[in-house]
Amino acid sequence: MQSSVPANEEKLDNVKDIKKEINLKDFEPKIIGFLCNWCSYAGADKAGSAQKPYSPNVNVIKVMCSGRIDPQFILKAFEKGADGVMILACHPGDCHYKEGNYRAVQRHRLLLRLLGQFGIEKERCRFDYVSAGEGDRFVAIINETVETVKKLGPLKKV
Amino acid sequence: MKTAVYFCSCGTNISDKIDPRTVEDAVKKSNADVIFKTAGFLCSEDGKEFLRKDIIDNGIEAVVIPACSPRDHEKTFMNVLSAAGVNPYMMQMVNIREQIAWVTEDKEKAAAKAINYINAAISRVMLQEPLEKREIDICSDAVVVGAGPAGLKAALSLAEAGRKVTVVEKSPTIGGLPVRYEEIFPNMECGPCMLEPIMGEALHGNASGNIEFLTLSEIEGVVGSYGNFTVKIRRSPRYVDTEKCIGCAECIAPCPVSSKNPFNCGMNDRKAIDFSFAGALPNVPYVNAGVCLRFNGGEGGGKENAGDAGDNGDNENAGLCRLCIDACPVGEEAFKFGEKEEILERNAGSIILATGSSLYDCRNIPSLGYAKIPDVYNSIEFERMLASNGPTEGSIKTADGGEPQSFAIVHCVGSLDKNHKDYCSGICCEYAFKFNHIIRNKIPSAKIYHLYKEMVIPGKESGGLYEHAVEDKNTVFIRVSDINGMTVKEEGNKEGEGGKKIVSYGLLRSARNSDHYCASGDNGNISVDLVILCPAVVPGKDMDKLAGILEVVKDKNGFFEELHGRTDAGRSKIKGVYLAGTCHSPMDIKEAMSEGMAAVGYVLSGLVVGRKLSIDPLSAVVNQDICSGCKVCIGVCPYKAVSFDEEKGSSSVNELLCQGCGTCVAACPSSAIKANQFTNEEIFAEIGIMTA
Numbered sequence: 001m002q003s004s005v006p007a008n009e010e011k012l013d014n015v016k017d018i019k020k021e022i023n024l025k026d027f028e029p030k031i032i033g034f035l036c037n038w039c040s041y042a043g044a045d046k047a048g049s050a051q052k053p054y055s056p057n058v059n060v061i062k063v064m065c066s067g068r069i070d071p072q073f074i075l076k077a078f079e080k081g082a083d084g085v086m087i088l089a090c091h092p093g094d095c096h097y098k099e100g101n102y103r104a105v106q107r108h109r110l111l112l113r114l115l116g117q118f119g120i121e122k123e124r125c126r127f128d129y130v131s132a133g134e135g136d137r138f139v140a141i142i143n144e145t146v147e148t149v150k151k152l153g154p155l156k157k158v
Numbered sequence: 159m160k161t162a163v164y165f166c167s168c169g170t171n172i173s174d175k176i177d178p179r180t181v182e183d184a185v186k187k188s189n190a191d192v193i194f195k196t197a198g199f200l201c202s203e204d205g206k207e208f209l210r211k212d213i214i215d216n217g218i219e220a221v222v223i224p225a226c227s228p229r230d231h232e233k234t235f236m237n238v239l240s241a242a243g244v245n246p247y248m249m250q251m252v253n254i255r256e257q258i259a260w261v262t263e264d265k266e267k268a269a270a271k272a273i274n275y276i277n278a279a280i281s282r283v284m285l286q287e288p289l290e291k292r293e294i295d296i297c298s299d300a301v302v303v304g305a306g307p308a309g310l311k312a313a314l315s316l317a318e319a320g321r322k323v324t325v326v327e328k329s330p331t332i333g334g335l336p337v338r339y340e341e342i343f344p345n346m347e348c349g350p351c352m353l354e355p356i357m358g359e360a361l362h363g364n365a366s367g368n369i370e371f372l373t374l375s376e377i378e379g380v381v382g383s384y385g386n387f388t389v390k391i392r393r394s395p396r397y398v399d400t401e402k403c404i405g406c407a408e409c410i411a412p413c414p415v416s417s418k419n420p421f422n423c424g425m426n427d428r429k430a431i432d433f434s435f436a437g438a439l440p441n442v443p444y445v446n447a448g449v450c451l452r453f454n455g456g457e458g459g460g461k462e463n464a465g466d467a468g469d470n471g472d473n474e475n476a477g478l479c480r481l482c483i484d485a486c487p488v489g490e491e492a493f494k495f496g497e498k499e500e501i502l503e504r505n506a507g508s509i510i511l512a513t514g515s516s517l518y519d520c521r522n523i524p525s526l527g528y529a530k531i532p533d534v535y536n537s538i539e540f541e542r543m544l545a546s547n548g549p550t551e552g553s554i555k556t557a558d559g560g561e562p563q564s565f566a567i568v569h570c571v572g573s574l575d576k577n578h579k580d581y582c583s584g585i586c587c588e589y590a591f592k593f594n595h596i597i598r599n600k601i602p603s604a605k606i607y608h609l610y611k612e613m614v615i616p617g618k619e620s621g622g623l624y625e626h627a628v629e630d631k632n633t634v635f636i637r638v639s640d641i642n643g644m645t646v647k648e649e650g651n652k653e654g655e656g657g658k659k660i661v662s663y664g665l666l667r668s669a670r671n672s673d674h675y676c677a678s679g680d681n682g683n684i685s686v687d688l689v690i691l692c693p694a695v696v697p698g699k700d701m702d703k704l705a706g707i708l709e710v711v712k713d714k715n716g717f718f719e720e721l722h723g724r725t726d727a728g729r730s731k732i733k734g735v736y737l738a739g740t741c742h743s744p745m746d747i748k749e750a751m752s753e754g755m756a757a758v759g760y761v762l763s764g765l766v767v768g769r770k771l772s773i774d775p776l777s778a779v780v781n782q783d784i785c786s787g788c789k790v791c792i793g794v795c796p797y798k799a800v801s802f803d804e805e806k807g808s809s810s811v812n813e814l815l816c817q818g819c820g821t822c823v824a825a826c827p828s829s830a831i832k833a834n835q836f837t838n839e840e841i842f843a844e845i846g847i848m849t850a
Contacts, residue, residue: 030849045227048256056267057273059848060257062228064776067794068820076842080849097819098731098796107824139261151673 019047029083029149033058033142034073036066039131040088040098054139055146058086066090067100069110075127078115082147084124088141091129101129120155123148159284162193162218163276164209166200166225168255173738175259175268181224181326184273189280193218201231205239215775220244220283224252224276225400245288247775247835278847282840287575289775290714290833298767301326301506303377303704306334307353307747308739309512309752313361314584317368319762324370324504325360326377326391328700331438332357332422335516336747338421338435338538340545340552342621343592347360352747371440378501378699380708383814384734384764385507385771395497397445398431402492405441407433409482418760419549420690423539426549428488431482436547445495451479452495478766507765508734510757511710511718513701513748515740516578518693519574524689526571526580527646530555533659534646536690537589544596554600554688558657561601562687566591566661569610570641577642579694579715583744586692587615591623595691596634598626607684608635636682639664646689658685695744708735709798718742728756732798732814736760776818776835782808784830791822 035041041062047054061067067088074085087108089101108127115125126145131139159488163185167173178196185194199205199295200223213221221244223235236246254272262268298321302313306325313323321412323331336342339349360369370394379390410429419428429433430450435444447453486492497565520528521534527534533556535543542548543555556562572578575844590608597604608627615624627633649658662683665747675794697716705712713719718737721729730737736757756791765771780791780800785808791810792800799815800822802808811822820833829838 032845032848042229045229045256048227048253048260051260053261053263056258056262056264056271059271059278060253061844061848062276062843063820063841065819065821065835068824068833068836070824070838072838073841073845077845077849080846082845082849095819096239097821098797100821102820103794103825105823 010036027150027153029057029146029154030081031058031084031086031145031149032077032082033060033071033088034066035060035062035064035088035130036068036090036096036100037064038137039090039094040066040129041086043130043134043138046133047138048062050134050135052139054142057146057149058117058142063111064095065095065100066104067095067097067102067106070116071107074111078118078124078155081155083152084126084145086141086145087125087127088130088138089127091105091131094131121152125153131137159219160193160217161189161191161220161222161280161284162195162213163222163224163280163498164200164212165194165196165626166205166223167196167198168226168259169199172225172255174271175262175265176254177265177269180269181273181276184269185276185280188277189489192280195596196777198530200225201234203708206234209235209238210242213239213244218242218244219248220286221249222252222276222279222283223249224254224272224279226255227251227253246288247289248283248286250283251284252276254281273648274848274850281327281727281843281847285837285840285843286835291775293770294385294773294814296771296850297505297507297770298564298765299323299504300510301377301387301389301504301760302510302512304334304512304514304739304741305332305371305373306514306750307336307356308514308750308754308757309334309510310353310356310360311751312331312510312512313736314356314363314365315368315755315758316761317360317365319758320368320767321761322368323369323640324372324389324391324506326389326837327373328376329421329434330373330444331434331440332360332371332373333439334795335538335652337438337679339541340548341596343588343590344617344623346592346595372502373440374444375502377707380509383812385814387506387509387734389504389506389509391502391504393500393501393502395445395447395494396442397447397450397493397497398442399492399494399497400440400442400706403442404486404488404492405443406487407443409443410485412481412485414479414481415449417446421814422542422549425539425542435545447601461824462805469486482605492834493532508736508761510736510738510754510761511704511730511741512709512738512754512757513698513704513741515695515717515744516698518696521569522572522578523642523644524646525642526568526657526764527648527689531648531689533562534691535601537586537593537690537692540690541589542594544765554597556687563603564605564607564684564686564688565597566609566646566659566684566686566689567692568644568661569608569691569692570612571691572641573694574611575641579696581679581694581715581744582612582614583695584614584616585695585744587613588617588620588623588746589693590690591615591627592629595623597632598633604632605632605686607636607661607686608633609636609638609644609661611638617748621700623638624715624825634684635667636663636684639848649685658687659689660685661689676840695740698741700813703740708732711733728753731796734764773813774818775834777813777816778810778811778818778820778822779813779829779832779834780811781832782806782810784828785809786828786830788827790825790827792821794821794825 073134095101182194252275302309302325313325316323336349375393376391413429415430416427418424431445536597546552574690638825644663720727738757740754787807823833
């Protein structure tokens with residue numbers, strides 16, 4: 001067991017070096033956004049039709065309902081190198097499938113506890129509501145999240 | 159799998175920001191086998207034809223289309239795939255217009271993002287499976303539960319469209335609540351007369367052959383789903399043959415026993431064999447077996463006193479009362495005293511719930527004295543008092559037989575009150591002004607007080623009755639602060655003896671037309687002869703049972719819950735079960751009738767004779783081998799589409815009821831459920847490429 005100590009120290013030094021190399025100003029976070037088909041995806045389209053520019057750092061994956069978003073998806077995204085994950089759902093009471101967004105918010109809350117144990121800051125996993133008409137809100141949430149994750153820096157590889 | 163990318167430039171909408179050549183080079187670099195082509199307007203007729211031909215010519219099996227939002231043209235391109243002989247679900251659109259080109263300022267970043275998205279789509283489309291729309295045969299018939307305005311309108315309209323309809327009505331008569339009302343707002347039309355043409359048409363009109371009325375009947379069970387329900391109906395015996403009886407009423411007078419008439423809220427008696435009221439339809443009396451001597455061991459009169467109608471004529475009937483039979487001009491054959499309760503089964507593709515509502519129990523506000531103090535009535539009891547076929551034959555009387563000279567009409571009883579019902583029923587003010595009008599006609603000098611919290615009289619025709627009341631010098635409006643704080647007491651402690659009632663209230667605003675003026679916030683008292691309470695409209699008493707049988711969801715107030723409160727208020731959350739009238743929300747007769755028609759629209763457009771029902775393949779599928787039987791999926795499904803097979807110990811999804819949200823898929827701890835077109839593998843593939 002003792003022999004592993006110097007190896008670990010070496011590793012830590014490496015991490016420090018990597019950190020030095022990254023100029024946080026140039027850091028472009030990779031963020032995965034899970035959007036439901038009926039509200040938030042339509043909200044994103046609305047921002048598009050209105051040609052409101054926003055940060056390109058969020059890659060969108062469409063699901064039919066936020067209730068489909070399996071916590072596994074979020075963990076997989078972090079595992080594969082995402083610096084942040086967003087879940088955008090219909091507003092409470094607006095879910096096309098009645099209550100999928102309530103499931104999504106419950107799962108998100110539980111997942112945040114788990115993420116903490118993994119050393120992933122909860123700010124990296126954002127849950128929010130966007131309706132089909134809220135193009136401006138969609139843009140604001142995207143830009144805000146990108147800024148937040150930029151400030152947090154890249155997700156530490158443990 | 160031979161895969162092609164068809165990049166749509168959308169004129170210059172996309173290519174202005176995202177250079178197709180850059181994208182093509184990058185995509186081909188990571189996907190050597192993929193064909194990449196660019197078109198100007200893929201959604202144009204030329205574009206679609208190019209797409210169709212190219213798919214065929216190159217033997218393409220899976221297609222990725224970077225273009226506009228799938229919300230614009232996914233269906234368009236799915237149809238092209240079908241036309242090219244490729245399964246339409248073997249396609250993935252990439253939204254590079256709305257979600258990249260139009261919103262990304264930096265061209266390089268836009269192109270990089272598009273390349274990333276397209277690569278993700280390629281990796282995903284290769285995992286996609288061809289899905290087939292399944293088609294099932296349907297039964298185009300319908301069951302309508304409830305024969306009030308909404309149910310009758312629905313049944314008649316469906317019958318006129320050639321559909322077979324079974325109307326299940328729990329009471330012995332059809333017509334619902336309006337047949338109890340002598341006159342209805344806003345135009346003082348006669349309630350039964352208004353319904354008469356519809357009821358007559360439904361019973362005897364051209365389309366009546368398509369309608370089966372089952373009175374004294376209730377839904378006992380329902381199995382199956384949209385398109386193919388089997389409805390079990392429990393029919394209680396009427397003991398009179400509806401086909402043979404001629405409705406002459408000769409049997410009624412000789413009948414020696416009586417009981418309270420529920421139709422008149424127990425305010426008078428009916429014979430053991432009687433109509434609910436004069437003019438009831440179907441025009442056939444019914445026997446109350448609870449009091450009829452034949453069922454209660456009592457001997458009665460009648461000539462032979464031996465042998466019997468509807469029975470085998472054996473001796474056990476000897477000595478039983480037969481006064482009604484003897485009085486009947488048709489004779490024994492009109493009676494069916496041997497009739498037993500029956501369980502009937504009807505097949506139906508759709509079910510329309512039009513079960514109506516009832517009134518909030520005024521005893522829940524004990525200070526109002528309802529059911530304790532004489533001359534305190536709820537609105538439906540007062541309606542019966544006003545009716546010429548009611549217990550007082552239309553004359554307004556106090557308990558001691560006198561004519562009341564002063565009235566308190568209390569609006570908003572139990573309404574707009576979080577301790578009782580937090581909503582406004584929207585009809586009470588209107589009928590309260592109808593009462594005002596009728597009282598004024600019958601007793602011109604009467605003093606009428608309206609005590610209300612809020613005044614709600616919507617609709618273009620409602621102003622008239624209200625104006626009459628406002629202009630009337632003997633009608634007083636008192637806006638009170640709280641109905642719960644109101645008390646009704648008998649004057650001078652003569653409990654139960656009738657006489658004046660003192661109504662005490664907290665005043666919210668100074669009263670209009672009032673000689674009982676007091677300042678806002680003060681308490682006021684009025685002394686009246688008769689009090690009419692206008693309670694909130696609440697769900698009917700039998701709705702719990704029905705909701706349980708049909709698994710229809712109820713809202714927080716106990717009404718059937720709509721699929722969507724505005725866009726789909728006529729549909730329940732169970733596919734193929736529609737809602738009409740006050741079973742899902744308080745409303746007036748006009749709205750209930752319109753809702754009956756709306757339900758018919760759903761039935762006619764949803765299930766077309768000769769057309770099969772096609773099932774969207776975007777549903778969830780349970781792998782029975784992996785399912786551990788934990789039933790988590792059943793609890794999360796908003797559509798009751800998941801059921802549990804106790805024998806197999808596993809869940810299964812009814813693809814007809816499943817709406818494809820995927821909530822159960824995410825909930826399954828064993829990953830035993832697959833969401834067609836949104837499988838874990840497909841989404842993991844997207845995640846993998848997008849984070850790379």
